[in-house]
Amino acid sequence: MADFDPRDTSGRESLSVRDVAERFIELFHHQDNPTDAFLAWVHPDYIQHNPNAPSGRDATLEVLAAAVRNNPDLTHDVKRVIHGGERDGEGMVAVHHHFRRRKDERGWAVVDILRIKDGYVVEHWDVMQPVPDPADTKNDNGMF
Amino acid sequence: MRAALAAVATLALAGQAAPALAEDAAKSCTTREVADGFIPLFYEQGKVREAYDTWVAEDYIQHNPGANNGRAAAIAFLEPIFENNPQHRMTVHRVLVDGDLIAVHLHGQSSPDDLGAAAVDILRVEGCLIVEHWDVTQRVPETSVNGNGMF
Numbered sequence: 001m002a003d004f005d006p007r008d009t010s011g012r013e014s015l016s017v018r019d020v021a022e023r024f025i026e027l028f029h030h031q032d033n034p035t036d037a038f039l040a041w042v043h044p045d046y047i048q049h050n051p052n053a054p055s056g057r058d059a060t061l062e063v064l065a066a067a068v069r070n071n072p073d074l075t076h077d078v079k080r081v082i083h084g085g086e087r088d089g090e091g092m093v094a095v096h097h098h099f100r101r102r103k104d105e106r107g108w109a110v111v112d113i114l115r116i117k118d119g120y121v122v123e124h125w126d127v128m129q130p131v132p133d134p135a136d137t138k139n140d141n142g143m144f
Numbered sequence: 145m146r147a148a149l150a151a152v153a154t155l156a157l158a159g160q161a162a163p164a165l166a167e168d169a170a171k172s173c174t175t176r177e178v179a180d181g182f183i184p185l186f187y188e189q190g191k192v193r194e195a196y197d198t199w200v201a202e203d204y205i206q207h208n209p210g211a212n213n214g215r216a217a218a219i220a221f222l223e224p225i226f227e228n229n230p231q232h233r234m235t236v237h238r239v240l241v242d243g244d245l246i247a248v249h250l251h252g253q254s255s256p257d258d259l260g261a262a263a264v265d266i267l268r269v270e271g272c273l274i275v276e277h278w279d280v281t282q283r284v285p286e287t288s289v290n291g292n293g294m295f
Contacts, residue, residue, distance in 0.1 A: 048292060049290070049295065051288035055290040084241065085242075094240050096264075113249055128280065128282050141206065143280075
Protein backbone atom coordinates (compact mmCIF):
# COMPACT_ATOMS: atom_id res chain seq x y z
CA MET A 1 0.00 0.00 0.00
CA ALA A 2 1.06 3.53 -0.70
CA ASP A 3 2.26 5.50 2.34
CA PHE A 4 0.45 8.63 1.13
CA ASP A 5 -3.12 9.63 0.37
CA PRO A 6 -3.18 9.65 -3.45
CA ARG A 7 -6.23 11.95 -3.47
CA ASP A 8 -4.65 14.64 -1.27
CA THR A 9 -3.72 17.54 -3.55
CA SER A 10 -3.34 20.10 -0.74
CA GLY A 11 0.46 20.26 -1.01
CA ARG A 12 0.52 20.15 -4.80
CA GLU A 13 3.03 23.00 -5.25
CA SER A 14 5.56 21.29 -2.97
CA LEU A 15 5.31 17.85 -4.59
CA SER A 16 8.07 16.53 -6.83
CA VAL A 17 7.40 15.16 -10.30
CA ARG A 18 7.96 11.70 -8.81
CA ASP A 19 5.41 12.37 -6.03
CA VAL A 20 2.75 13.41 -8.55
CA ALA A 21 3.55 10.42 -10.76
CA GLU A 22 3.22 8.01 -7.82
CA ARG A 23 -0.14 9.49 -6.80
CA PHE A 24 -1.54 9.41 -10.33
CA ILE A 25 -0.30 5.85 -10.95
CA GLU A 26 -1.76 4.69 -7.62
CA LEU A 27 -5.22 5.95 -8.56
CA PHE A 28 -5.25 5.34 -12.30
CA HIS A 29 -3.21 2.18 -12.80
CA HIS A 30 -3.46 0.41 -9.44
CA GLN A 31 -6.96 1.39 -8.31
CA ASP A 32 -8.37 1.54 -11.89
CA ASN A 33 -10.09 4.80 -10.94
CA PRO A 34 -9.64 7.24 -13.84
CA THR A 35 -12.15 9.71 -12.41
CA ASP A 36 -10.28 10.31 -9.15
CA ALA A 37 -6.90 10.17 -10.92
CA PHE A 38 -7.90 12.76 -13.52
CA LEU A 39 -9.81 15.15 -11.28
CA ALA A 40 -6.96 15.21 -8.75
CA TRP A 41 -3.86 15.27 -10.93
CA VAL A 42 -4.56 16.01 -14.60
CA HIS A 43 -4.47 19.60 -15.85
CA PRO A 44 -7.65 20.82 -17.60
CA ASP A 45 -5.59 21.60 -20.72
CA TYR A 46 -4.03 18.12 -20.83
CA ILE A 47 -2.51 17.37 -24.24
CA GLN A 48 -3.51 13.96 -25.57
CA HIS A 49 -1.47 11.98 -28.12
CA ASN A 50 -3.43 8.72 -28.05
CA PRO A 51 -4.93 8.95 -31.56
CA ASN A 52 -8.27 7.52 -30.38
CA ALA A 53 -8.91 9.95 -27.52
CA PRO A 54 -9.71 13.65 -27.47
CA SER A 55 -7.42 16.29 -26.00
CA GLY A 56 -8.26 17.96 -22.69
CA ARG A 57 -8.84 16.49 -19.23
CA ASP A 58 -12.63 16.35 -19.24
CA ALA A 59 -13.02 14.94 -22.76
CA THR A 60 -10.44 12.22 -22.07
CA LEU A 61 -12.02 11.43 -18.71
CA GLU A 62 -15.39 10.94 -20.37
CA VAL A 63 -13.88 8.25 -22.65
CA LEU A 64 -12.03 6.55 -19.79
CA ALA A 65 -14.96 6.59 -17.36
CA ALA A 66 -17.18 5.01 -20.03
CA ALA A 67 -14.56 2.28 -20.56
CA VAL A 68 -14.59 1.47 -16.83
CA ARG A 69 -18.41 1.50 -16.73
CA ASN A 70 -18.56 -0.89 -19.69
CA ASN A 71 -15.74 -3.09 -18.36
CA PRO A 72 -15.98 -3.21 -14.56
CA ASP A 73 -13.16 -5.80 -14.35
CA LEU A 74 -10.75 -3.63 -16.36
CA THR A 75 -7.21 -3.74 -14.93
CA HIS A 76 -3.82 -2.12 -15.47
CA ASP A 77 -1.22 -4.51 -14.08
CA VAL A 78 1.87 -2.33 -13.62
CA LYS A 79 5.11 -4.14 -14.53
CA ARG A 80 7.68 -1.33 -14.27
CA VAL A 81 7.81 2.43 -13.82
CA ILE A 82 10.64 4.58 -15.19
CA HIS A 83 10.97 8.02 -13.62
CA GLY A 84 12.85 10.27 -16.02
CA GLY A 85 14.07 12.85 -13.51
CA GLU A 86 13.06 16.44 -12.91
CA ARG A 87 14.23 19.86 -14.04
CA ASP A 88 12.55 23.16 -13.12
CA GLY A 89 9.45 21.41 -11.78
CA GLU A 90 9.00 19.36 -14.93
CA GLY A 91 9.69 15.75 -15.89
CA MET A 92 8.38 12.53 -17.40
CA VAL A 93 7.46 9.04 -16.24
CA ALA A 94 6.89 5.87 -18.27
CA VAL A 95 4.53 3.14 -17.03
CA HIS A 96 4.79 -0.32 -18.62
CA HIS A 97 1.64 -2.26 -17.87
CA HIS A 98 -0.66 -5.08 -18.93
CA PHE A 99 -4.09 -3.71 -19.80
CA ARG A 100 -7.06 -6.06 -19.82
CA ARG A 101 -10.75 -5.28 -20.09
CA ARG A 102 -11.64 -8.75 -18.79
CA LYS A 103 -9.62 -11.20 -16.73
CA ASP A 104 -9.94 -13.91 -19.38
CA GLU A 105 -8.47 -11.96 -22.29
CA ARG A 106 -4.82 -11.72 -23.29
CA GLY A 107 -5.14 -7.95 -23.41
CA TRP A 108 -2.54 -5.39 -24.44
CA ALA A 109 0.99 -4.46 -23.53
CA VAL A 110 1.01 -0.70 -22.98
CA VAL A 111 3.53 2.00 -22.21
CA ASP A 112 2.05 5.28 -20.99
CA ILE A 113 4.37 8.28 -20.94
CA LEU A 114 3.23 11.23 -18.85
CA ARG A 115 4.73 14.71 -18.73
CA ILE A 116 4.27 16.32 -15.34
CA LYS A 117 4.70 20.03 -14.67
CA ASP A 118 4.09 22.15 -11.57
CA GLY A 119 2.09 19.42 -9.84
CA TYR A 120 -0.09 18.39 -12.76
CA VAL A 121 -0.04 15.72 -15.48
CA VAL A 122 -0.04 17.93 -18.57
CA GLU A 123 0.64 15.61 -21.52
CA HIS A 124 0.25 11.93 -22.42
CA TRP A 125 1.64 9.61 -25.09
CA ASP A 126 1.04 5.88 -25.30
CA VAL A 127 1.77 2.80 -27.35
CA MET A 128 -0.46 -0.31 -27.25
CA GLN A 129 0.12 -3.77 -28.71
CA PRO A 130 -2.11 -6.85 -28.40
CA VAL A 131 -0.46 -9.63 -26.38
CA PRO A 132 -0.09 -12.57 -28.80
CA ASP A 133 -1.04 -16.20 -28.31
CA PRO A 134 1.99 -17.82 -26.58
CA ALA A 135 1.97 -20.47 -29.33
CA ASP A 136 2.90 -17.72 -31.81
CA THR A 137 5.91 -16.26 -30.01
CA LYS A 138 9.58 -16.93 -30.74
CA ASN A 139 10.69 -16.85 -27.10
CA ASP A 140 9.08 -18.03 -23.87
CA ASN A 141 9.68 -14.84 -21.89
CA GLY A 142 6.28 -13.22 -22.32
CA MET A 143 5.90 -9.53 -23.19
CA PHE A 144 6.59 -8.39 -19.61
CA MET B 145 40.37 3.26 -11.30
CA ARG B 146 43.20 3.65 -13.81
CA ALA B 147 41.45 1.23 -16.10
CA ALA B 148 38.26 3.24 -15.81
CA LEU B 149 40.07 6.47 -16.64
CA ALA B 150 41.73 4.80 -19.62
CA ALA B 151 38.33 3.62 -20.81
CA VAL B 152 36.97 7.16 -20.53
CA ALA B 153 39.91 8.48 -22.53
CA THR B 154 39.33 5.86 -25.21
CA LEU B 155 35.68 6.78 -25.29
CA ALA B 156 36.50 10.45 -25.71
CA LEU B 157 38.98 9.78 -28.49
CA ALA B 158 37.00 7.23 -30.41
CA GLY B 159 33.58 8.64 -29.72
CA GLN B 160 32.41 5.27 -28.43
CA ALA B 161 33.34 2.65 -25.87
CA ALA B 162 35.56 -0.32 -26.53
CA PRO B 163 33.89 -3.45 -27.92
CA ALA B 164 31.96 -5.53 -25.41
CA LEU B 165 34.15 -8.47 -24.49
CA ALA B 166 32.83 -10.89 -21.90
CA GLU B 167 34.73 -9.18 -19.08
CA ASP B 168 33.04 -5.87 -19.89
CA ALA B 169 29.93 -7.11 -18.09
CA ALA B 170 31.83 -6.73 -14.83
CA LYS B 171 32.90 -3.13 -15.55
CA SER B 172 30.87 -0.28 -14.23
CA CYS B 173 29.03 2.21 -16.38
CA THR B 174 26.14 4.43 -15.44
CA THR B 175 22.88 3.62 -17.17
CA ARG B 176 23.11 7.08 -18.75
CA GLU B 177 26.50 6.22 -20.27
CA VAL B 178 25.05 3.07 -21.83
CA ALA B 179 22.08 5.06 -23.18
CA ASP B 180 24.40 7.73 -24.59
CA GLY B 181 26.53 5.03 -26.24
CA PHE B 182 23.83 2.77 -27.66
CA ILE B 183 21.11 5.20 -28.74
CA PRO B 184 23.07 7.25 -31.32
CA LEU B 185 24.71 4.16 -32.81
CA PHE B 186 21.59 2.06 -33.11
CA TYR B 187 18.62 4.37 -33.52
CA GLU B 188 20.16 7.41 -35.15
CA GLN B 189 22.94 5.84 -37.26
CA GLY B 190 21.37 2.42 -37.86
CA LYS B 191 24.68 0.67 -37.15
CA VAL B 192 22.97 -2.48 -35.89
CA ARG B 193 25.95 -4.80 -35.59
CA GLU B 194 28.31 -2.23 -34.10
CA ALA B 195 25.70 -1.04 -31.60
CA TYR B 196 24.82 -4.57 -30.48
CA ASP B 197 28.39 -5.90 -30.41
CA THR B 198 29.44 -2.92 -28.30
CA TRP B 199 26.55 -2.51 -25.90
CA VAL B 200 24.41 -5.68 -25.77
CA ALA B 201 25.11 -8.86 -23.78
CA GLU B 202 25.53 -12.07 -25.73
CA ASP B 203 22.74 -13.76 -23.71
CA TYR B 204 20.39 -10.74 -23.95
CA ILE B 205 16.85 -11.62 -22.78
CA GLN B 206 14.29 -10.81 -25.45
CA HIS B 207 10.62 -10.03 -24.73
CA ASN B 208 9.64 -8.96 -28.25
CA PRO B 209 7.41 -11.91 -29.17
CA GLY B 210 8.69 -11.94 -32.76
CA ALA B 211 12.38 -12.39 -31.95
CA ASN B 212 14.55 -15.08 -30.38
CA ASN B 213 16.71 -14.59 -27.28
CA GLY B 214 20.31 -13.49 -27.56
CA ARG B 215 22.41 -10.80 -29.22
CA ALA B 216 23.09 -12.81 -32.39
CA ALA B 217 19.36 -13.36 -32.95
CA ALA B 218 18.65 -9.66 -32.42
CA ILE B 219 21.28 -8.69 -35.00
CA ALA B 220 19.94 -11.32 -37.43
CA PHE B 221 16.43 -9.91 -36.94
CA LEU B 222 17.36 -6.21 -37.24
CA GLU B 223 20.22 -6.05 -39.72
CA PRO B 224 18.19 -7.07 -42.80
CA ILE B 225 15.62 -4.37 -42.04
CA PHE B 226 18.32 -1.74 -42.55
CA GLU B 227 20.33 -3.54 -45.25
CA ASN B 228 17.28 -4.29 -47.39
CA ASN B 229 15.99 -0.73 -47.14
CA PRO B 230 18.42 2.19 -46.88
CA GLN B 231 15.41 4.48 -46.36
CA HIS B 232 14.48 2.77 -43.09
CA ARG B 233 14.94 5.18 -40.24
CA MET B 234 14.17 5.62 -36.56
CA THR B 235 13.57 8.97 -34.90
CA VAL B 236 14.04 9.13 -31.14
CA HIS B 237 11.53 11.49 -29.54
CA ARG B 238 12.27 11.05 -25.84
CA VAL B 239 14.52 9.01 -23.54
CA LEU B 240 13.96 8.30 -19.85
CA VAL B 241 16.71 6.86 -17.64
CA ASP B 242 15.99 5.53 -14.13
CA GLY B 243 18.10 3.11 -12.09
CA ASP B 244 19.00 0.21 -14.39
CA LEU B 245 16.29 0.99 -16.97
CA ILE B 246 16.14 3.06 -20.17
CA ALA B 247 12.91 3.87 -22.05
CA VAL B 248 13.17 5.09 -25.65
CA HIS B 249 10.07 6.48 -27.40
CA LEU B 250 10.65 6.35 -31.13
CA HIS B 251 9.13 6.50 -34.58
CA GLY B 252 10.15 3.84 -37.08
CA GLN B 253 9.52 4.44 -40.81
CA SER B 254 10.30 2.41 -43.93
CA SER B 255 10.50 5.64 -45.98
CA PRO B 256 10.11 9.35 -45.27
CA ASP B 257 6.43 9.30 -46.27
CA ASP B 258 5.56 6.07 -44.40
CA LEU B 259 3.22 6.69 -41.45
CA GLY B 260 5.31 4.05 -39.71
CA ALA B 261 5.03 2.80 -36.16
CA ALA B 262 5.32 4.28 -32.70
CA ALA B 263 7.35 2.19 -30.27
CA VAL B 264 8.72 2.25 -26.78
CA ASP B 265 11.81 0.14 -26.15
CA ILE B 266 12.68 -0.59 -22.53
CA LEU B 267 16.26 -1.71 -21.92
CA ARG B 268 17.73 -3.10 -18.70
CA VAL B 269 21.42 -2.48 -18.03
CA GLU B 270 23.90 -4.52 -15.99
CA GLY B 271 27.48 -3.30 -15.79
CA CYS B 272 28.14 -1.71 -19.17
CA LEU B 273 25.77 -3.91 -21.16
CA ILE B 274 22.10 -4.07 -22.09
CA VAL B 275 20.92 -7.44 -20.81
CA GLU B 276 17.13 -7.39 -21.34
CA HIS B 277 14.66 -5.79 -23.75
CA TRP B 278 10.90 -5.22 -23.78
CA ASP B 279 9.00 -3.29 -26.42
CA VAL B 280 5.53 -2.17 -27.41
CA THR B 281 4.80 -1.21 -31.03
CA GLN B 282 1.74 0.33 -32.66
CA ARG B 283 1.11 1.41 -36.25
CA VAL B 284 0.57 5.16 -36.58
CA PRO B 285 -3.02 5.55 -37.84
CA GLU B 286 -3.98 7.78 -40.75
CA THR B 287 -6.37 9.80 -38.63
CA SER B 288 -6.31 11.06 -35.08
CA VAL B 289 -9.18 12.27 -32.91
CA ASN B 290 -7.04 15.05 -31.44
CA GLY B 291 -4.70 16.00 -34.29
CA ASN B 292 -1.67 16.05 -31.95
CA GLY B 293 0.17 13.17 -33.61
CA MET B 294 1.53 10.19 -31.66
CA PHE B 295 4.77 11.96 -30.63
